[in-house]
Amino acid sequence: MDELTKTLYRRFGHASFRPGQREVVEDVLAGRDVLAMLPTGSGKSLCYQLPAYLLQGSVLIVSPLVSLMEDQVEQLRRRGEKRVIAFHSLLDAEEKWQALASLAEFRFIYASPEMLQSAKFLTALRRVCISLFVVDEAHCISQWGYDFRPDFLKLGEIRRALGAPPCLALTATAPPEVQEDIIRTLGMDGARRHIHSVDRPNIALCVEHCSSTEDKAARLVDYAKRLEGPGIIYFSSRQWAEETARRLDQCGAGRVAYYHAGMDGEQRLLVQQQFLYGQLDIVCCTSAFGMGVNKENVRFVLHFHMPTQLEAYVQEIGRAGRDGAPSLAVLFYADGDRAMVQAVAEAELLSPRELHNWCQRLPQGAGWEAAMAALEAPGFTDIQKRLLAYFLEREQREMPGWLTAEAKGRLYGRMAAAIEARRRWKRKKLQEMDEWVNLSSCRRQALVRAFGEELTGRRDVCCDRCGLSLDGYGRAVHRPEAAPVRHWREELWDMLFGEGRTNEAAK
Amino acid sequence: MRHGYASFLLAHCLRRFNGERMLAAVYHVFSGKKSAQTLQDSKWFQLEPLFGTWKNVTMAALEEAAMALVEQRLALSAKQRTYTLTAAGEEWLDKHAALFPRHLNGWRYHEAEPLFWQRLSLIGQTLSNLVHGRRFAPICRDERTLQWVKQYLLAKGSRQMLAKTLHQELVRLLEAVSEEAATIFTLRLTSAVRIGWTMEQIAAHLQKEALYVQFQFRNVLHYMMAEAEVGRAPMMAELMSGLAPAVLTQSAQKTYEWLRKGKTMEAIAEIRRLKRSTIEDHIVEIAANVPGFSIAPFVDDEKAAAIRAAAQALRTRKLKEIREALDGKVSYFEIRLVLAKEVGRWTS
Ligand SMILES: [Zn+2]
Numbered sequence: 001m002d003e004l005t006k007t008l009y010r011r012f013g014h015a016s017f018r019p020g021q022r023e024v025v026e027d028v029l030a031g032r033d034v035l036a037m038l039p040t041g042s043g044k045s046l047c048y049q050l051p052a053y054l055l056q057g058s059v060l061i062v063s064p065l066v067s068l069m070e071d072q073v074e075q076l077r078r079r080g081e082k083r084v085i086a087f088h089s090l091l092d093a094e095e096k097w098q099a100l101a102s103l104a105e106f107r108f109i110y111a112s113p114e115m116l117q118s119a120k121f122l123t124a125l126r127r128v129c130i131s132l133f134v135v136d137e138a139h140c141i142s143q144w145g146y147d148f149r150p151d152f153l154k155l156g157e158i159r160r161a162l163g164a165p166p167c168l169a170l171t172a173t174a175p176p177e178v179q180e181d182i183i184r185t186l187g188m189d190g191a192r193r194h195i196h197s198v199d200r201p202n203i204a205l206c207v208e209h210c211s212s213t214e215d216k217a218a219r220l221v222d223y224a225k226r227l228e229g230p231g232i233i234y235f236s237s238r239q240w241a242e243e244t245a246r247r248l249d250q251c252g253a254g255r256v257a258y259y260h261a262g263m264d265g266e267q268r269l270l271v272q273q274q275f276l277y278g279q280l281d282i283v284c285c286t287s288a289f290g291m292g293v294n295k296e297n298v299r300f301v302l303h304f305h306m307p308t309q310l311e312a313y314v315q316e317i318g319r320a321g322r323d324g325a326p327s328l329a330v331l332f333y334a335d336g337d338r339a340m341v342q343a344v345a346e347a348e349l350l351s352p353r354e355l356h357n358w359c360q361r362l363p364q365g366a367g368w369e370a371a372m373a374a375l376e377a378p379g380f381t382d383i384q385k386r387l388l389a390y391f392l393e394r395e396q397r398e399m400p401g402w403l404t405a406e407a408k409g410r411l412y413g414r415m416a417a418a419i420e421a422r423r424r425w426k427r428k429k430l431q432e433m434d435e436w437v438n439l440s441s442c443r444r445q446a447l448v449r450a451f452g453e454e455l456t457g458r459r460d461v462c463c464d465r466c467g468l469s470l471d472g473y474g475r476a477v478h479r480p481e482a483a484p485v486r487h488w489r490e491e492l493w494d495m496l497f498g499e500g501r502t503n504e505a506a507k
Numbered sequence: 508m509r510h511g512y513a514s515f516l517l518a519h520c521l522r523r524f525n526g527e528r529m530l531a532a533v534y535h536v537f538s539g540k541k542s543a544q545t546l547q548d549s550k551w552f553q554l555e556p557l558f559g560t561w562k563n564v565t566m567a568a569l570e571e572a573a574m575a576l577v578e579q580r581l582a583l584s585a586k587q588r589t590y591t592l593t594a595a596g597e598e599w600l601d602k603h604a605a606l607f608p609r610h611l612n613g614w615r616y617h618e619a620e621p622l623f624w625q626r627l628s629l630i631g632q633t634l635s636n637l638v639h640g641r642r643f644a645p646i647c648r649d650e651r652t653l654q655w656v657k658q659y660l661l662a663k664g665s666r667q668m669l670a671k672t673l674h675q676e677l678v679r680l681l682e683a684v685s686e687e688a689a690t691i692f693t694l695r696l697t698s699a700v701r702i703g704w705t706m707e708q709i710a711a712h713l714q715k716e717a718l719y720v721q722f723q724f725r726n727v728l729h730y731m732m733a734e735a736e737v738g739r740a741p742m743m744a745e746l747m748s749g750l751a752p753a754v755l756t757q758s759a760q761k762t763y764e765w766l767r768k769g770k771t772m773e774a775i776a777e778i779r780r781l782k783r784s785t786i787e788d789h790i791v792e793i794a795a796n797v798p799g800f801s802i803a804p805f806v807d808d809e810k811a812a813a814i815r816a817a818a819q820a821l822r823t824r825k826l827k828e829i830r831e832a833l834d835g836k837v838s839y840f841e842i843r844l845v846l847a848k849e850v851g852r853w854t855s
Contacts, residue, residue, distance in 0.1 A: 493674070
């Protein structure tokens with residue numbers, strides 16, 4: 001056993017690397033910049049967690065999602081790692097003020113990109129020897145990332161401010177133009193690229209063309225009842241997710257729950273954990289569900305509405321079959337879906353009229369802060385605010401000074417153009433998705449081509465266009481019943497004294 | 508129950524408001540709005556139990572509940588957005604009195620409750636997994652709670668003993684509430700063998716409304732916290748450390764401190780750079796919340812007696828009506844003070 005494998009075994013309990021991991025780890029240890037595109041569920045986080053034990057100093061990990069960060073911190077702590085800390089909001093900074101003073105003691109420092117905008121935090125980081133600068137979900141860096149995160153665009157500057165430590169950019173799905181964006185933004189020109197195929201051979205692909213929304217709903221229910229679970233069903237609206245969950249529950253499709261960002265944090269975590277621990281068969285959800293859900297045996301992923309772009313689709317179906325066993329992805333499509341999905345995708349974009357009105361209302365002759373403050377006016381969604389704030393900052397750099405009538409006019413013109421560009425780009429991505437749905441040739445081939453690859457060889461099981469039998473995905477005849485709920489006294493007894501012992505008190 | 512739990516809760520508020528407040532006032536009580544008006548309303552109309560107990564309530568939900576009451580002739584719409592119960596409504600409310608969560612004390616516990624529950628559920632999950640010898644992912648992600656629970660368990664030593672103590676205390680507390688409430692509470696707990704159920708899952712299981720389940724659950728939590736505070740639930744008392752609620756809002760507390768140092772209202776307004784009306788709000792809040800606080804320095808006895816008499820004769824707590832009845836010789840501040848002090852002594 002070589003040194004690397006020994007460390008892998010000692011720290012993580014794995015006897016060998018998974019495909020792709022070793023090459024990335026070796027390049028990172030050699031101090032090279034690395035762009036790694038590894039499929040979700042392939043153990044991406046090991047690519048920086050292992051080097052952290054072999055490098056001097058601390059590893060800084062920038063991660064876009066609080067829940068994702070929490071999951072990883074949680075996993076590290078469970079493995080006995082104490083030198084780990086996470087910062088995700090300014091509130092933390094206050095609470096963890098003391099930790100800031102002794103930041104160098106931590107082996108893993110997780111931070112949201114928003115946190116890195118804080119001067120106080122950055123000053124503390126500069127006193128730390130950062131041996132590796134990790135950007136997780138690096139596709140967010142691209143201005144054309146499907147989840148617009150302006151704070152990600154500034155990570156290049158921040159890396160330089162920290163003395164340009166070696167950089168590892170991790171992503172699961174990034175088409176060539178996004179890969180270029182990542183490399184440019186982070187200033188990692190000579191980076192080694194480890195690009196693994198987006199193709200997941202064990203996931204069969206299928207599109208069901210339906211005559212109407214009602215037809216779609218009926219067929220989806222039919223599938224969900226017949227397929228072997230556990231499974232995830234994606235919707236583009238909360239109401240649809242909730243309603244379908246109820247419908248599936250009523251028709252005996254198994255133990256079903258819904259999940260979306262409108263629920264409070266505790267209820268969301270409960271559903272996620274229930275799914276993870278096998279208490280649920282099906283989760284009906286929006287795209288809010290999935291990141292950080294490391295469940296190996298998901299057997300199917302259904303889409304009641306198509307996602308707004310192929311990248312999102314690849315990510316979402318990628319939650320199936322992480323154990324390598326045969327799994328199924330079915331997308332349901334009916335006429336009118338495209339318009340509906342387009343409306344959802346463009347909800348973040350102000351119309352020219354709304355933008356014009358907003359610009360008009362800005363106080364004449366005021367400074368740029370007034371424009372920033374005006375974003376807090378009610379009526380904007382979070383993502384609209386994020387988008388407008390980003391454009392505003394850019395314009396402020398371009399034309400400093402006061403908001404004269406002329407400046408306001410120019411501001412409107414430039415912001416309208418930026419929004420229009422984003423709208424066009426979104427339409428293009430949706431067009432791509434739509435074309436894939438209506439394809440007459442192999443779906444797998446088209447999917448990998450969108451990511452700049454070619455498929456080599458033929459798969460035994462591929463897609464509906466190549467011919468697909470659903471026989472192998474049906475439910476086993478007998479499915480174990482859910483454990484019945486017992487009297488609360490017995491439940492409490494089981495909880496705190498363990499099963500199998502008789503509860504004398506309850507008799 | 509035919510009309511939905513939201514209608515039941517609303518009917519309870521309508522009875523207390525007696526046509527003197529609009530629907531929005533109900534909304535503010537449920538959502539726990541920290542305005543002087545809502546704080547006083549909660550006191551005067553004895554709606555403290557419900558204060559802040561339905562944080563995500565919407566006006567739409569209340570309007571729908573009101574419509575349901577009107578359709579069933581249980582309530583009337585007197586003026587715009589103001590409703591009163593009919594005789595049938597009163598009767599209906601009495602008949603279902605048992606549905607009211609009787610331990611609910613939102614006034615005192617609505618702020619402490621989320622953290623208390625986080626601590627309790629995380630300790631339950633941790634002890635359960637230690638007893639079962641399993642690894643687990645914590646069901647709570649709040650750093651403050653994670654740290655607190657860690658410290659607590661470290662300080663406690665024997666896990667087996669603690670599990671036993673928790674079991675005994677929970678059984679004793681749950682025996683004092685209804686079987687249904689005990690079931691709801693237990694199903695919400697996460698253990699080594701079962702991840703806790705969501706409100707909706709419990710509601711489906713019991714074939715009740717989610718809102719009803721939520722209030723029953725909260726009822727149990729508030730009962731546990733109250734028992735902890737009177738010293739009958741030692742472990743729960745430990746979980747409440749640092750969470751015991753303040754009686755006054757922070758700003759009113761400061762004003763109270765200055766008053767006790769002998770400063771006048773004018774002086775306090777000056778020192779604190781606040782408007783006189785704000786200081787008045789504080790004093791009304793203090794009068795309503797601090798037992799033994801004398802209002803004599805702010806309203807003379809004769810006037811106080813006149814206000815009391817007028818309020819009783821008119822059977823109203825509408826400031827304007829009382830003031831008119833006394834030919835405008837008393838100020839709104841004086842009326843509010845007297846009414847704040849009178850809370851609980853007479854009810855409609
Ligand atoms: Zn194919």
